[in-house]
Structure formats: C-alpha cells, structure tokens
Amino acid sequence: MAEAKNPVQAVQRTLEIVDVLRDTDGARVVEIAxxxxxxKGTVHCHLATLEEGGYVVKDGNEYKLGLRVIDLAHHAKNRIDIYDLVTEQVDSLAEESxxxxxxxxxxxxEGVCLYMATGEAAVKTEVYVGYRNDLYYTAVGKAMLAFMPAERRDRIIEETAxxxxxxxxxxxxxxxxxxxxSIREEGIAYNYSESxxxxxxxxxxxRDQDGTVYGAISVIGPARRMDDERLENDIPEMIRRAVNIVEINITSL
Amino acid sequence: MAEAKNPVQAVQRTLEIVDVLRDTDGARVVEIAxxxxxxKGTVHCHLATLEEGGYVVKDGNEYKLGLRVIDLAHHAKNRIDIYDLVTEQVDSLAEESxxxxxxxxxxxxEGVCLYMATGEAAVKTEVYVGYRNDLYYTAVGKAMLAFMPAERRDRIIEETAxxxxxxxxxxxxxxxxxxxxSIREEGIAYNYSESxxxxxxxxxxxRDQDGTVYGAISVIGPARRMDDERLENDIPEMIRRAVNIVEINITSL
DNA sequence: ATAAGTATTTGGTATAGCTAAACACCACTC
DNA sequence: GAGTGGTGTTTAGCTATACCAAATACTTAT
Known part of the structure; x- marks a missing residue:
C-alpha cells in the first residue's frame, strides 16, 4: 500500500522471489529468475540467504517456502487480542447454523480471513485462513467499511478498483x-451472491465501546438453503448474540 | 542452517528486523535499531520496504508483523500433501483420548508442529502451530529421528547441542x-517427562511404503492421568490405528 | 512555549549487490 | 563412458545502492 520513499531494492527483490515461491509452491532457480x-546468480544468492534464515528450504533443486513462516503467522495472529474470544464464538456459530x-x-x-469454522453442511469455498480480498463485495467487508471512521472509508473506497x-x-x-x-442502521451486512x-x-x-472496529464475523451458505427468513432473521440473530458475547469481553482485555 | 556463501546482507538485516518484530509483537524504530x-535510518528504510510488501504494518509509531505472513503460512502448509489426511486423524485422536x-x-x-487438536481434558502447553524444537527430547522428534535415513540422523545428532x-x-x-x-523395534516413541x-x-x-518419514503424530498428557497401561498400550493402539489410516491413503496422493 | 523525544529524509561514500561469464554438476543420450 | 544440454553455483568486476551520520520534521510532554 504505502509507497516507500527510499526502499531497499534488495529487499524488494527478495519479496518478489518469496511471492513466486508462494504462487508456485516451489520452483527452481531458472524458473524464478x-x-x-x-x-540466476542474483536469485541464487537471495534464496541462499532466505534459506539461512529458515524462510526457504531446498528440496533437491526446488526451492520452497520454509515452515518458519508458520511461526511468524502465529505471532502475527497474536497481535489480534480478541482472537481467542472470537474463534470460540465462530465455532458456535458454525455449529448452530x-x-x-x-x-x-x-x-x-483489504479483508483478511483469520479464522473459519465449518458447520455440518458448510459450503466449500476457496477461502482459507490468510485469504485476502477487497471489502466491497463481502458481508464482513461491507460491515467493516460501514462502521470504520469516515476518512478511512473514503480513502479505501477511493483506492479500490x-x-x-x-x-x-x-x-x-x-x-x-x-x-x-443502511448497514449502519440495521447493524448487519448482507452478501446476496455478490462474490x-x-x-x-x-x-x-x-466493536469496542468507542466504536472502534476490531473485525467482523459472518455466516455464509448456499442461497437455496437460505430463504429470506433464515438469512435475514435467524442468522443475524445468531450473529448478534455472538458479537455481543465478544464485545462484552473486550473491555476486560 | 545452511551457510550462504554469498549472502545478501540487506536481506539478512531485514530478516533480523523481522525477527525482532516476531519476538516483540511490535516495536518502534529506535528500539529495533x-x-x-x-x-535508525537503515531500519526505517527496511521497515518501509517491508510495509510496501504487506509484511509489516505501521500502527502509530509501532511497526508490527503484517497479516500477509498468514497467507504465506497457508501456502507453506500446502506443501505437506498429507496435511488434510493427518489433521482428520489427529482430531480423532484428541477426541478419543x-x-x-x-x-x-x-x-x-528441528520438529515443527503443524497441527494440534485438544481433547476434553487436554493439557495447556506452550506449543502452538509453527512451534519448533529439537528432536531429541520429544516423542514425535525421537520417532522421526529413529526412522529417518541414517546419514541424516547422524548429521542432525552431530549438529545438536x-x-x-x-x-x-x-x-x-x-x-x-x-x-x-528400541523405537525402531517397537514402532512407538515415548516421552517420559523429557521436555x-x-x-x-x-x-x-x-511413512510411505518406501519408509520415507513424512512426519509424526503424538498424544501427550499429564503423567498422573497416564499410567503404564494407558501410555504404553491404549494410547499406542490409537496412534497405530491413526497412522495406519493415513499411511494407507498416502499411496493415493 | 520550550524541550526532549520521536520518525523521517537527505547526501555522500564505501560497500555490496548485480550481471555476465565461467565453472561444476547432474541426467540423459548415443 | 564420453559427450551434451540442462541445471545450480561460484567468481570477477563495475556500478548502483545500502548504509551511516547529520539534518529536518513531527509528536508529546512539561
């Protein structure tokens, strides 16, 4: 997002290489190059350096992402104080719905999925923990957009394609x-086959008592199972309850 | 692990900075520096570059790990083909035990924990998904050491402090x-309060049919609940069954 | 207001990262 | 088993650039 004034080019290049490894689930030096x-030489030096740090592993002649990034991910999640609180409620939501x-x-x-729970009949989607997407076409995204500070919302909308x-x-x-x-009025955001x-x-x-948005939770399913009554009454009721439980406990963090 | 012959110093430095962010869950420029x-200037440029890539976020004057690493983690896990197969069995193991x-x-x-499931009475440990530790003092670690190729084992043991x-x-x-x-003979590794x-x-x-070790699974609990009968008979029986189910399905990958 | 502490930017220099080429190492082929 | 096209790795040298120190721009507190 933010443009670095004096970027470290070598780091930019390393991140490009990491991106390739991410997209390919492993690649060889020439391919990456x-x-x-x-x-080739440059790529090799970068890979060797990343390997030294455990962020890349060499499997034969294929270089892959190292499992150390999983450790990083854990620490990144730890930043989100309400994480444990929310996951519990998301589990309940999945089971109940x-x-x-x-x-x-x-x-x-962007919206970043941090946790997902699958109920008995849950749909399979491409979403995974860590999945990112724009805010304007998801229920959680619109929910967060609706309640964030106006200037922030304006900036995001402005920069969205x-x-x-x-x-x-x-x-x-x-x-x-x-x-x-209307989401602000009702307190619930919907996604009618928008994604x-x-x-x-x-x-x-x-949100906390100041109105600061910490994130959003949602329940999604196939339209054929979700009639108006269920989508616009039952599910929102469950979500409201889950949100409430989290919000009550936010103060004690 | 592997020493890079011609490391990219700028990348090494960036990784050092990332390491600090990991350990501190957010820090300011001077502190990191x-x-x-x-x-300070150097650190700032690195942070700005990392931020540009989404791997770092700036919260006021605090720099923190970006959630993009969670996406990386997902892709790193995807490398492990048996992941979904195993997690299912680990869930069963946790519930059953x-x-x-x-x-x-x-x-x-090193051993890297990729998944954990908590049964009804599961102990709380410092272990998390992504957690790394040496192999010689855990059940999973010894299990993998025992069955890996001899030369690999020798190298690891040699390099272990x-x-x-x-x-x-x-x-x-x-x-x-x-x-x-004796683990090779019995097929089960134990941890008697060694960690x-x-x-x-x-x-x-x-393992697959060639004997290649893909990983290991374990059940751990407090000694007071685990008498000899349970630890050395019941639990191993459950584990053997779980392993079997996975191993049967490995061929079809 | 002032000050003390930040973060950020700037400028200049020595270093180090880059490319290209050479070398080493396969795995095939014949 | 020598040869060959494809790798990965290393080397050499030039140039760009990453670094530090100092200056500037912000904050926050006093």
Missing part, C-alpha cells in the same frame, strides 16, 4: 455508500 | 541411539 527478471462461519479483519484496505465479480457485485460507489448507510453466484451470507462488525 | 545494531494430539514434521533438523531440559532429558548420544533402536516435568506422551512416525 525469468519470472522476476533477474539473473451448520454453515460456514468466518472471522475477518481489515488490513491495508471496483470490478463485477458477479452480476450482483456492487460496483457503483454511490450505491455502495447507500448500502453502507460467488449462489452464495449468500450475513455479517456484523465487532 | 538498537536491538539489531543498525542506524481426551488429551492433546499433535502433528509434527521435521525441517532443518544437547541440553537437559528436565532431569529426564536424554543428553547422552549413546543412550539416545540405543533408545532410537516438561510431569508431561508424558507417545508418538509414531508416518
């Missing part, structure tokens, strides 16, 4: 802002 | 090798 447009329940936070204008993921995706800024307004055709959901933000 | 022994069940793999001579974590920790190389031999006083456990390796 041509992908990032650097010489039988659907997929998610916990998402915002970072850099709206794209119709499905025919239902809201790509008009005015329309989006109107929807956010995946046939997939609907409801979500709500988690 | 003095910890790693670099100038009521104790803590773990899935660990080896990387760089043995240390008595508890009075029961095996710190004598000869004694360890004898124990590994934490009062904590015992049993573990077994997961």
């Amino acid at each position: 041509e992908r990032v447009g650097m010489s 039988g659907e997929l329940a998610l916990f998402t936070v915002e970072e850099g204008g 709206f794209e119709a993921i499905t025919p239902n995706t809201i790509i008009d800024e005015v329309e989006l802002r109107e929807e956010l307004e 995946i055709h046939g997939l609907v959901g409801a979500g709500a933000p988690i | 003095e910890r790693v022994g670099m100038s 009521g104790e803590l069940a773990l899935f660990t793999v080896e990387e760089g001579g 043995f240390e008595a974590i508890t009075p029961n920790t095996i710190i004598d190389e000869v004694e360890l090798r004898e124990e590994l031999e 934490i006083h009062g904590l015992v456990g049993a573990g077994a390796p997961i």
Whole structure:
C-alpha cells in the first residue's frame, strides 16, 4: 500500500522471489529468475540467504517456502487480542447454523480471513485462513467499511478498483455508500451472491465501546438453503448474540 | 542452517528486523535499531520496504508483523500433501483420548508442529502451530529421528547441542541411539517427562511404503492421568490405528 | 512555549549487490 | 563412458545502492 520513499531494492527483490515461491509452491532457480527478471546468480544468492534464515528450504533443486513462516503467522495472529474470544464464538456459530462461519479483519484496505469454522453442511469455498480480498463485495467487508471512521472509508473506497465479480457485485460507489448507510442502521451486512453466484451470507462488525472496529464475523451458505427468513432473521440473530458475547469481553482485555 | 556463501546482507538485516518484530509483537524504530545494531535510518528504510510488501504494518509509531505472513503460512502448509489426511486423524485422536494430539514434521533438523487438536481434558502447553524444537527430547522428534535415513540422523545428532531440559532429558548420544533402536523395534516413541516435568506422551512416525518419514503424530498428557497401561498400550493402539489410516491413503496422493 | 523525544529524509561514500561469464554438476543420450 | 544440454553455483568486476551520520520534521510532554 504505502509507497516507500527510499526502499531497499534488495529487499524488494527478495519479496518478489518469496511471492513466486508462494504462487508456485516451489520452483527452481531458472524458473524464478525469468519470472522476476533477474539473473540466476542474483536469485541464487537471495534464496541462499532466505534459506539461512529458515524462510526457504531446498528440496533437491526446488526451492520452497520454509515452515518458519508458520511461526511468524502465529505471532502475527497474536497481535489480534480478541482472537481467542472470537474463534470460540465462530465455532458456535458454525455449529448452530451448520454453515460456514468466518472471522475477518481489515488490513491495508483489504479483508483478511483469520479464522473459519465449518458447520455440518458448510459450503466449500476457496477461502482459507490468510485469504485476502477487497471489502466491497463481502458481508464482513461491507460491515467493516460501514462502521470504520469516515476518512478511512473514503480513502479505501477511493483506492479500490471496483470490478463485477458477479452480476450482483456492487460496483457503483454511490450505491455502495447507500448500502453502507443502511448497514449502519440495521447493524448487519448482507452478501446476496455478490462474490460467488449462489452464495449468500450475513455479517456484523465487532466493536469496542468507542466504536472502534476490531473485525467482523459472518455466516455464509448456499442461497437455496437460505430463504429470506433464515438469512435475514435467524442468522443475524445468531450473529448478534455472538458479537455481543465478544464485545462484552473486550473491555476486560 | 545452511551457510550462504554469498549472502545478501540487506536481506539478512531485514530478516533480523523481522525477527525482532516476531519476538516483540511490535516495536518502534529506535528500539529495533538498537536491538539489531543498525542506524535508525537503515531500519526505517527496511521497515518501509517491508510495509510496501504487506509484511509489516505501521500502527502509530509501532511497526508490527503484517497479516500477509498468514497467507504465506497457508501456502507453506500446502506443501505437506498429507496435511488434510493427518489433521482428520489427529482430531480423532484428541477426541478419543481426551488429551492433546499433535502433528509434527521435521525441517532443518528441528520438529515443527503443524497441527494440534485438544481433547476434553487436554493439557495447556506452550506449543502452538509453527512451534519448533529439537528432536531429541520429544516423542514425535525421537520417532522421526529413529526412522529417518541414517546419514541424516547422524548429521542432525552431530549438529545438536544437547541440553537437559528436565532431569529426564536424554543428553547422552549413546543412550539416545540405543533408545532410537528400541523405537525402531517397537514402532512407538515415548516421552517420559523429557521436555516438561510431569508431561508424558507417545508418538509414531508416518511413512510411505518406501519408509520415507513424512512426519509424526503424538498424544501427550499429564503423567498422573497416564499410567503404564494407558501410555504404553491404549494410547499406542490409537496412534497405530491413526497412522495406519493415513499411511494407507498416502499411496493415493 | 520550550524541550526532549520521536520518525523521517537527505547526501555522500564505501560497500555490496548485480550481471555476465565461467565453472561444476547432474541426467540423459548415443 | 564420453559427450551434451540442462541445471545450480561460484567468481570477477563495475556500478548502483545500502548504509551511516547529520539534518529536518513531527509528536508529546512539561
């Protein structure tokens, strides 16, 4: 997001290499070199340095992401104080609804899924813990957008490249802002097949007494199982209860 | 582990900074600078570059690990083909035993916990997903040591700095090798309060038909609940069954 | 207001990272 | 088993750049 004034080019290059490893689940020196447009020698030195740190492992001639990043991920999650509190409630939500329940936070204008729990009949999606997406086309995303400070929201919306993921995706800024307004009134955000055709959901933000948004939780499932009554009454009720339990306990953190 | 011949110093420094962020869960520029022994300016440029990549976020004047590392972690885990297969069995193990069940793999001579499931009465430990420790003082570690190729084992043992974590920790190389031999015979490795006083456990390796070790799973619990019968018969029986189910399915990967 | 502490930017220099080329190491092929 | 195309790794040298120190711009507290 933020443009570094005096970036360390060598670090930028290393991050590019890491990105390739991420996308390929392992690659060889030449392959990486041509992908990032650097010489073999350069790539080799970077990989060797990353390996030294445990962030890359060499398996034969394939270089892969090292498991040390999993340790980093744990420490990054630890930053989120409400994590344990929320996961408990998300588990309950999933069990009670039988659907997929998610916990998402915002970072850099994107939503990052931090936890998911699968109920009995939960849909399979491409979402995983660590998955990032724009805010404007998900229930959790719109929930967080709606309740964050106005200037922050404006910045994010301004920097967003709206794209119709499905025919239902809201790509008009005015329309989006109107929807956010109604979300603020109702306290619940919906997703009517805006990210995946046939997939609907409801979500709500988690806030402290000052109104600061900590994240959002949602329940999502197939439209055929989710009639109006269920999507707009039963599920929101469950979510409200879950949010409440978390919010009550936030003060004691 | 491996020494890079021509390391990229700038990358080494960035990794040092990341390490500080990991250990501190967020720090300011000056604090980081003095910890790693670099100038403020240098640290700032590195942080800005990392932020640009999403690996660091700035919260006021505190720099913290970015949630993007969670995405990396997911991709790193995806490397482990048996992951989904194993987690299912570890869940069962935890439920059946009521104790803590773990899935660990080896990387760089260390054990890395990749998954854990807590049974009804599971002990609380410092272990988390991503946690690393030496192999010689855990059940999973010894299980993997016992069944890995001899030359690999020799290298790891040679490079290990043995240390008595508890009075029961095996710190004598000869004694360890004898124990590994008996583990190979029995197929099960035990931990008799070798890592934490009062904590015992049993573990077994997961191998394919060629004997290649993919990782190990274990069940651990408090010694007072684990009499000889339970630790050396019931638990191993559960583990053997779990391992079997995984191993049968490995061929179809 | 002032000051003391930050973060950030700037400028100059010596270092170190980059490319290209040479070398070493396979795994095939013939 | 020599040869060959493909690797990965190392080397050499030039240039760019990463670093430090100092200056500037912010904060926050007094």
